[in-house]
Amino acid sequence: MDEQGKKPEWSPEECDAEFTTRVIGHGPHGRGSNGDNSDEAKRRPTSGPQRQVRPRELTVDQYVRGVLDGDRSILARAITLVESNSTEHQEMAQQVLRQLLPHTGRAIRVGITGPPGAGKSTFIETLGCRLVDQGKQVAVLAIDPSSSLTRGSILGDKTRMERLSRSAACFIRPSPSGGTLGGVARKSRETMLVCEAAGFEVVLVETIGVGQNEYAVRSMVDFFLLLTIPGAGDELQGIKRGVMELADAVAVNKADGDNKVKAETARGELAYALHYLAPVTEGWHPGAFACSAATGEGIDELWDVIEGFRSQTEASGVFEKRRKSQTLSWVHMMIEDYLKSLFFNHPEVAAALPQIEKSVVNGELPTVAAVESLLKLFKK
């Protein structure tokens, strides 16, 4: 550690040399020059002469200016800041976000979900490349709130999204790892905002893993697409309960070659089933479509549907209304998360809970009495 280093403004008062920084110039040694490929930077062996080289720390203003200028290197670092679990980084991240906020909101946010094997990555690769070819800047984010560690699924994806990941107009970011206060979903939401401030016009959010992530993604996007695969009847039950009701469109992927007829049948059945579900977006009737990420067939048409959705809901005011209510519900979700962790981590509550729950389940204690005794412990 360089003892002549300077402590950055955001370092905690009681901290020691671990927060000092060395000002180093732009160049091949700074981590900042590694572009968005911070994973590679992390994997670089730490032995050898480069060991002492630490990335230049940025100020809030530098982060803000860099992101607004579309500097990929600073964008990647800003996202790392947003994703950091350290209190100091989180505080700085909030200052950065506050300044970026006026520059956010212009992208169309599209969530993409589907059962394993539906071909989400190939679909995103094909769609993303087409959008880039149209001159659009595309950010791809992954969200996996069920994982407390980066499972790296999107790293696998990055290999599959070979062409897209090489494109200068595209930015692919894996799922952040666990944290507090709203957790992974909160981080993904803020990452999305940072990308918007950096000028990305399309944000594709891919759901990864199992659990409640469809709801988390639905609550941060404008348009939610359910991707599925052709299969006779029962195979379609692979679609998780409740997910079809969240979708603004369902697309049967892999509608190519021998699959084409099966895909069309599946599409018809899904269209029929959608008929029974009230639309998730006011005034918009979700349709069922067929496409092939492999051949590209139907992909442009699907994007036209998304564009049409945007025009229609912007005109009706539903677009803006949903965004506002999404923002508010994020505030409420985070507060609820906090309150629950406050309660269930309370030492006396945590100690008494297993026995009380057991008594309730065994029918020895009425639920209200159980709640009252827990509240008594909490209020102590």
Add this chain to the structure above:
Amino acid sequence: MDEQGKKPEWSPEECDAEFTTRVIGHGPHGRGSNGDNSDEAKRRPTSGPQRQVRPRELTVDQYVRGVLDGDRSILARAITLVESNSTEHQEMAQQVLRQLLPHTGRAIRVGITGPPGAGKSTFIETLGCRLVDQGKQVAVLAIDPSSSLTRGSILGDKTRMERLSRSAACFIRPSPSGGTLGGVARKSRETMLVCEAAGFEVVLVETIGVGQNEYAVRSMVDFFLLLTIPGAGDELQGIKRGVMELADAVAVNKADGDNKVKAETARGELAYALHYLAPVTEGWHPGAFACSAATGEGIDELWDVIEGFRSQTEASGVFEKRRKSQTLSWVHMMIEDYLKSLFFNHPEVAAALPQIEKSVVNGELPTVAAVESLLKLFKK
């Protein structure tokens, strides 16, 4: 007020004569003799010589013994105690419930929902009478968490459920009025337990009003029935979003006369749509049925389905597993309700919330920063 009255054990220490009681004998003057018709008791003019007559107060043991003996008069009063918003009554109610709990759980709990006009009351009347004819004891409860006042819908129902309400083996209870700690749904759940302890073998819970009551009812019953009416295509969209996914069966009512063909078509379409929804009860595939509450056609068959559901899920352990998880989730729901009211009723939070929410919605304040400032106020 009788100044020689005795204060009951459960009266608050600081209370005055308003809690004294007069011990009066069983007989036509005691409110306890009014059976379950406490509404009538309330409506009785309070002028005249009867004005001084107050119901004999019961002890916890008297409540418990009366309910277990199936005494209708005491059952009605026990439910009134459970529904009371007074802290003292609630404490006593919990003592009563604690003793009743070992005698609960033997009934089959059936929730019934459906759009207005689906004929829920007629259906319950017909089904209830058949069950009573089979020698079963039937309790009918209504739940309407959206109402803070007894809207009296089930009073209208009671007129429509004319035959059933006259039956000695049947007990009909309107929706309780508002309250705290889990509110109306909590009260309905405890009323259900009291009815079970009194020996009722079937509890039919009817959803009334709009809002989230389907979820509240689903979380307290074993079997959830969605009642609907025949109509071409779009009319079926009257079914609220998400409700079909909660159902263990869908029944098309009014399948009689000219409606019969339409009802059969609707049944077929619903069966098809159900095919796409993962079952809400593990291992049980929800079916679509047609019936007529007016002619009675299909009602016995529908009950057979419910009986079959019970045997199958009891054998597989799903029945017991769901009841246990329902009980636990009630505890958690009540705790969350409490925490939220604690937070949002905090004077400083309540004062600052509107401005903070406005700043968030207008994009001036990041959501995390908003949450943090609210938490700071809360922790003060």
